[in-house]
Amino acid sequence: MTYLGWLFSSENWAGSAENPGIAQRLVEHLGYTALTLLIALVIALPLGAWIGHTGRGGLMVVGIANALRALPTLGLLVLLFLAVGLGLLGPLIALVILAVPPLLAGTYSGVANVDPSIVDAAKGMGMRGPEVLFKVELPNALPLIIGGVRSALLQVISTATIAAYVGLGGLGRFILDGLSQRDFPQMIGGSILVALLAIVADLLLGGLQRLLVSPGLQQRGAQAGPGRLRLIRGGAGTDRARAA
Amino acid sequence: MIEFRGVTKRFPDGTVAVHELDLVAEQGRITVFVGPSGCGKTTSVRMINRMIEPTSGELRVDGRDVLAGDPADLRRGIGYVIQQAGLFPHRTIVDNIATVPVLLGRGRREGRSRAMELMETVGLDPSMARRYPNQLSGGQQQRVGVARALAADPPVLLMDEPFSAVDPVVRENLQDELLRLQSELGKTIVFVTHDIDEAIKLGDKVAVFRVGGTLAQYDEPGVLLSRPVDEFVDTFVGRDRGYRGLGFLSSDTIPIGELPTVGLGDPVPEQGWHAVLDGERRPLGWIDGGHRPGGATVSEGDVVPGGSLYPVGSGSLRGALDAALSSPSGRGVAVDADGRVAGSISADDVLTALPDARRHDPAA
Numbered sequence: 116m117t118y119l120g121w122l123f124s125s126e127n128w129a130g131s132a133e134n135p136g137i138a139q140r141l142v143e144h145l146g147y148t149a150l151t152l153l154i155a156l157v158i159a160l161p162l163g164a165w166i167g168h169t170g171r172g173g174l175m176v177v178g179i180a181n182a183l184r185a186l187p188t189l190g191l192l193v194l195l196f197l198a199v200g201l202g203l204l205g206p207l208i209a210l211v212i213l214a215v216p217p218l219l220a221g222t223y224s225g226v227a228n229v230d231p232s233i234v235d236a237a238k239g240m241g242m243r244g245p246e247v248l249f250k251v252e253l254p255n256a257l258p259l260i261i262g263g264v265r266s267a268l269l270q271v272i273s274t275a276t277i278a279a280y281v282g283l284g285g286l287g288r289f290i291l292d293g294l295s296q297r298d299f300p301q302m303i304g305g306s307i308l309v310a311l312l313a314i315v316a317d318l319l320l321g322g323l324q325r326l327l328v329s330p331g332l333q334q335r336g337a338q339a340g341p342g343r344l345r346l347i348r349g350g351a352g353t354d355r356a357r358a359a
Numbered sequence: 360m361i362e363f364r365g366v367t368k369r370f371p372d373g374t375v376a377v378h379e380l381d382l383v384a385e386q387g388r389i390t391v392f393v394g395p396s397g398c399g400k401t402t403s404v405r406m407i408n409r410m411i412e413p414t415s416g417e418l419r420v421d422g423r424d425v426l427a428g429d430p431a432d433l434r435r436g437i438g439y440v441i442q443q444a445g446l447f448p449h450r451t452i453v454d455n456i457a458t459v460p461v462l463l464g465r466g467r468r469e470g471r472s473r474a475m476e477l478m479e480t481v482g483l484d485p486s487m488a489r490r491y492p493n494q495l496s497g498g499q500q501q502r503v504g505v506a507r508a509l510a511a512d513p514p515v516l517l518m519d520e521p522f523s524a525v526d527p528v529v530r531e532n533l534q535d536e537l538l539r540l541q542s543e544l545g546k547t548i549v550f551v552t553h554d555i556d557e558a559i560k561l562g563d564k565v566a567v568f569r570v571g572g573t574l575a576q577y578d579e580p581g582v583l584l585s586r587p588v589d590e591f592v593d594t595f596v597g598r599d600r601g602y603r604g605l606g607f608l609s610s611d612t613i614p615i616g617e618l619p620t621v622g623l624g625d626p627v628p629e630q631g632w633h634a635v636l637d638g639e640r641r642p643l644g645w646i647d648g649g650h651r652p653g654g655a656t657v658s659e660g661d662v663v664p665g666g667s668l669y670p671v672g673s674g675s676l677r678g679a680l681d682a683a684l685s686s687p688s689g690r691g692v693a694v695d696a697d698g699r700v701a702g703s704i705s706a707d708d709v710l711t712a713l714p715d716a717r718r719h720d721p722a723a
């Protein structure tokens with residue numbers, strides 16, 4: 116009950132000059148997440164599309180992505196802190212490294228797994244490479260690409276709490292401060308906010324997916340459902356492991 | 360016109376799929392490639408639009424070497440229909456059909472209005488325009504595939520087993536429609552199938568391939584049936600080829616004989632088979648004359664269904680023979696262009712006319 120009290124206190128939302136409230140932390144958290152995702156998309160989308168389209172270097176990239184996935188984010192953050200010092204750059208790099216693999220895997224496998232007879236028909240009709248990619252492969256890969264975005268988003272939202280470790284803001288502050296001050300309502304309230312944010316963001320992306328993906332592919336989009344659930348569970352698990 | 364001159368395709372793994380192919384697919388005609396699985400039909404047809412490049416030899420489409428220009432430009436000028444249609448699942452039917460016109464820069468609006476026209480041409484209800492391929496039956500998808508290949512009005516059409524995935528009834532339907540379309544459009548069509556009956560029905564000329572990618576025989580279908588060059592073609596053309604060959608012989612010389620007829624409501628004839636006619640002199644069936652215990656007039660319940668009808672002036676010997684054989688009386692009913700009874704024919708007449716028809720047949 117007490118952490119619900121913490122969550123619904125308008126004082127906690129507004130905060131004060133020296134002690135920012137939930138509203139500001141939420142905006143900071145969203146800011147880190149958006150920036151991370153933007154950078155990761157700029158890296159992973161063209162790379163994944165190119166590899167999927169040409170079929171070249173696929174194994175290597177999947178290997179590297181999997182290796183990156185295995186890196187412990189907190190350890191990476193400490194390493195980056197030693198390398199680049201305090202500030203946004205360290206956590207940003209760590210988060211981007213976290214977000215790239217699912218985006219890359221989604222884009223690559225989405226493009227590579229488009230039915231070969233459809234790609235063949237596209238070429239047979241006289242589409243050139245870029246036309247095949249943009250008019251046929253990417254639209255057909257969209258369900259898997261958005262699946263990758265959803266899983267990256269979940270991981271980034273839950274892991275962006277690490278920004279607090281290097282003195283930055285975001286919802287991680289409540290978890291970290293709550294822990295050090297033995298203020299459990301604050302700590303649990305902060306965790307709940309992170310989880311809620313992740314759920315809302317995922318629902319929004321789900322809606323976006325229904326808007327963006329061609330109705331002719333919606334059945335395949337629905338098949339991505341179980342995979343997404345698995346990712347949510349995975350995301351929550353890693354979140355707990357990291358917060359502990 | 361499509362010319363193969365000594366065209367060979369050897370794949371990197373050493374497989375020779377097509378060996379020294381010499382063949383001309385004539386302008387405005389349907390040329391069918393037929394043969395057992397793996398004999399190089401698909402490879403041959405895909406070399407025409409350069410989806411596969413020949414290893415050696417020369418391949419020209421309307422005089423132009425396929426290897427000369429840009430492959431994408433070549434393909435935009437050649438319609439291509441593949442098995443299972445290969446439609447784009449993310450695009451509506453109308454946008455699928457408009458693909459090539461849009462690629463050619465004609466604009467989406469123009470492409471779509473052209474697509475709507477084509478839907479009608481291939482017999483698709485325009486209300487399907489906004490549907491997606493997964494909402495169509497296999498036969499409908501194939502029609503969309505044909506419409507899509509025709510959209511930019513290419514002079515050449517390549518069709519690789521386009522009807523093999525649909526059931527026999529739909530298939531026959533699609534074949535008939537293709538023949539109707541072709542009589543209007545006059546495209547140069549190369550059609551691949553492994554079904555000899557389909558080949559014989561559709562082809563102006565049929566190329567029979569044997570495994571190893573060599574041409575066994577290239578002839579008009581009637582010649583293929585009457586004079587296969589060797590045992591392989593003979594076996595491949597299959598059973599009943601003598602009978603099926605009658606389908607390519609003109610029946611103009613068959614004499615049309617008398618036909619005893621009777622109308623509905625007339626008294627039942629004393630004896631023998633009579634054709635029952637309606638008021639317009641169209642045949643309804645047959646009645647076997649003789650004493651009836653109850654009524655003395657012909658009622659609909661007495662009519663025995665007739666066999667196939669023989670159209671005077673447009674039929675083949677095969678049609679004539681079938682009309683005679685399928686009739687309960689042993690005499691086939693001959694009808695004129697309006698479907699009115701013109702007389703009768705017998706199986707003996709057909710056989711008597713056979714030597715004469717053979718002599719007059721340019722193919723034989």
Ligand SMILES: Nc1ncnc2c1ncn2[C@@H]1O[C@H](COP(=O)(O)OP(=O)(O)OP(=O)(O)O)[C@@H](O)[C@H]1O
Pocket residue numbers: 370371372374375376394395396397398399400401402403553
């Ligand atoms: N890319 C390839 N690499 C190696 N061999 C190939 C390749 N494509 C086809 N072949 C071989 O070439 C031969 C001819 O193949 P093709 O697809 O032209 O046969 P087809 O007559 O169309 O057969 P089907 O009726 O089964 O479609 C086959 O032996 C096939 O295994």
Ligand SMILES: [Mg+2]
Pocket residue numbers: 400401402
């Ligand atoms: Mg084939």
